[in-house]
Amino acid sequence: MLRVIVFLVGLSILLIVTYPLIIFVYDSMNGNFFSIRYSISHVNRTHIVFRVNLTYLNSAEIHDFNITVEILSEENKSIARSCVTKSVLKLNESLILELTIPLENAIKAKYVALTLKGVIGGIYPISVKVKEEFRGVKLWKVMKY
Amino acid sequence: MEGNEVLMILKKIVKGIIHGLFMWLIYVLTIPFIVNSLTTAEIFTVPTFFELKWFLIMLFFIIIFAVASALKHRPYGVLLNVFGNLLAFLVLVKLLEGGLVTISVPVGEGIEVYVFMDLRIVLYTIFIVITIPSIMISVYESLKEIDEHI
Numbered sequence: 001m002l003r004v005i006v007f008l009v010g011l012s013i014l015l016i017v018t019y020p021l022i023i024f025v026y027d028s029m030n031g032n033f034f035s036i037r038y039s040i041s042h043v044n045r046t047h048i049v050f051r052v053n054l055t056y057l058n059s060a061e062i063h064d065f066n067i068t069v070e071i072l073s074e075e076n077k078s079i080a081r082s083c084v085t086k087s088v089l090k091l092n093e094s095l096i097l098e099l100t101i102p103l104e105n106a107i108k109a110k111y112v113a114l115t116l117k118g119v120i121g122g123i124y125p126i127s128v129k130v131k132e133e134f135r136g137v138k139l140w141k142v143m144k145y
Numbered sequence: 146m147e148g149n150e151v152l153m154i155l156k157k158i159v160k161g162i163i164h165g166l167f168m169w170l171i172y173v174l175t176i177p178f179i180v181n182s183l184t185t186a187e188i189f190t191v192p193t194f195f196e197l198k199w200f201l202i203m204l205f206f207i208i209i210f211a212v213a214s215a216l217k218h219r220p221y222g223v224l225l226n227v228f229g230n231l232l233a234f235l236v237l238v239k240l241l242e243g244g245l246v247t248i249s250v251p252v253g254e255g256i257e258v259y260v261f262m263d264l265r266i267v268l269y270t271i272f273i274v275i276t277i278p279s280i281m282i283s284v285y286e287s288l289k290e291i292d293e294h295i
Contacts, residue, residue, distance in 0.1 A: 126262050
């Protein structure tokens, strides 16, 4: 009897503590973490604006969320950098980051690097690093325009 | 230890191992068979080495706890129970890389994704609410039995 009670109490505490993590992992395994869209526009003849639109698709809330976007050259040198912080990020919420890059620097752009940091459900710290190569040379296309 | 008692203990150990083998049959044969019948897959899934490795570890624990339960009235039973619980926790610590998990997610060509998670709180919770109570209960029960014998 004692064993059963202790087991049930232990299991309940464990489920309460791991609840945000279970939801986060379940949603992530179904491909629902975040979606990112990039867009580029001209400000003038000397500068372009690189815009990142992040939509959070997970049911588990992320506390103290911080996203950093960095444009890197082929040698991994930073060309431009932007950062946004949000106290709580909930399902379907979007964040937009804008980076204004001089054209002479944009020509060197090879990668876009994202660093997402936060605390899942206020309990589990998480950090995600994404590094993507500019395919289709989008920045180059804008510059030719 | 009397002959009858030894036989009883051996009987319990064999029962525990048969239980483990039964679980093995369910895990290795029945589950893939049912999953295959429900899906369009035609090939019978053979468990990978990784799956078998974890199953063998599970079987090892089943045997440890079967022996511990068979030796319930003896100090070895308590010791085996404590050993099994601590070892199970260590396996979990090893599985979760000490709670600091780094995963490389395969997304596609030209994209690198690394996820870092701090899951130490899960390990602390399991240790506090599962491992420690299991050890304490087995020690308490054996002490209670010794008291009753006295």
